[in-house]
Amino acid sequence: MTSGDTVALDDPVGESLRGHHAALARRLGRAATYLPGVATFSAVSADPDAADWADLAQLLGGGEFADMFSCPATPPPDWAPVFALEGRQLIWPAGTRPAQAQTATGTDVVELGPADVPAILELVERTQPGPFWPRTHELGTYLGIGADGRLVAMAGERLRPPGWTEISAVCTAPEARGQGHAARLLNTLVARILARGERPFLHVAEANTGALALYERLGFTTRKHVTFRGFRTP
Template sequence: MVNRDAVALDDPVGESLRGRHAHLARRIGAAATYLPEVSTFAAVPAEAGPREWAELVRLLGPGELADMFSCPATPPSDWEPVFSLEGRQMIRTGSGRPDHRGAGPDTGVVELGAQDVPEMLDLVERTRPGPFRPRTHELGTYLGIRDNGTLVAMAGERLRPPGWTEISAVCTAPEARGQGHAARLVGALVARILARDERPFLHVAEANTGAVALYERLGFETRKPVTFRGFRIP
């Protein structure tokens, strides 16, 4: 089922950089990317031609990685493929029963900020949920769960195309898995997003079948398959 109001999700990086994340963006012409300490993602129009790719080269620099996320545009033939990962984009349809109690001392869910970045980076290094930089937390709200003061799970808001907010960086330390932390965090984020009259969506690697099953239980359904791609600029 594809929602007609979901067209902004066809270019979630570009829509975010042109909109609510414009203050975290760098831009030359039609090419845009996040500040390096925020995110690796870059964007060009789906119909990009030589001019737009040249603008991205000027923006990123020769020899640098162009992390194109799910952009379908084909780069010049001399750009070396670095990675390609099959995945899916999922949107919450309103079914399922995520935990909507939000953050607070009674839920064990706490809001994370700049002071928590070292722990967030350490958790990401241990669990590898995807790209995460020292200022990634500025993209939106990040929530966590602590065990005896130690951060053992987190999730947050990343891309924000008009009317939508992406849930990302969902991760749990190996020693804390099996306790429902991911479901609790995703549920708390869903509640916040819906309270703003926005819609939650997310991206997940196709091979991560456990995560796909979890998100389906929490009321998300697949909108479309996507391919995450990165290239080395010559």
Template structure:
């Protein structure tokens, strides 16, 4: 299973997959394409080239209500199709994780502008039933430490919890600043995960 490549490169096989499952995924993706296997523990066949391994953690929203210490959402705007090139520029500058030309279509993306320029954003990505993942959390270097990320993430949490779902997110283990921010906002670590990426034969 995978997404349209412009939306996401996340790919999955069943637990304990048969060799045919890897062959089917390779055919779906095409030769020499990237498969982001997230926390998949199964090992692909030897002709799949390992691209990266990254230690991270999954954090889940652990509060019963959204606290107001992160502000009231002032300045937070919804980002649309016309904002995608600016969103991609911000992602290229801050590298919060994968964000493709059509990733925005997976959910609600919110941002903050300073003098008209997009300086912070975050949005919704994976949607397992009852849950929504917050991702692409980033703030331009010159606009950091002003509570922008806190404000955008809190606004997303408010929207997700209002529809009866629970927010979660993924963060690299070495990103201690972001982990501290998420803990302060009300997220707790659920489990440690190893993200793996492979290239198809």
């Protein structure tokens, strides 16, 4: 599959769990989910039957959260809805590159690792960019910008369907906003992803108009509208 194929983006969680993130997956039959502490995203087959949902429920356990991300399939009636959120999937246009003047270079930009997890989780708690757990950084490369000894901005790689890398966890501390940190980190990640022959994509909540405007200004375009949904297993 080449970086120009978008079909993998119709099931980004399942494609990631079956491919690049297979080592971080738990599987049973045609159901899959991430290891605890990595992510809560789960996937079933494209045409799930009762056995698929039963397998996913067994993987997760009774009364547990199943984040179905953008999966359009409807689980059985005894799966209690937890949330539904309207959003968009955006992609980086083929054949274009980010503005080099806006990439993040310099000593203030660091690649984050296991030792940075406490700082990452603190920033996530302050900014609420979306789900992030103690092992989420294992999904890909996360970059950060520090100021006065504290992590103030971050962005990284999450889902990895064939030919694509999702940019996620884009966040900036309130006291550091307005300095272009998010744009520099995004452009740097875009450049890195393109350099390895893949294309960037991302997801954003429809109500997050500020983030949507930033992504579009940098060059991302809407591929489709999606609904993010979560359920509680019986």
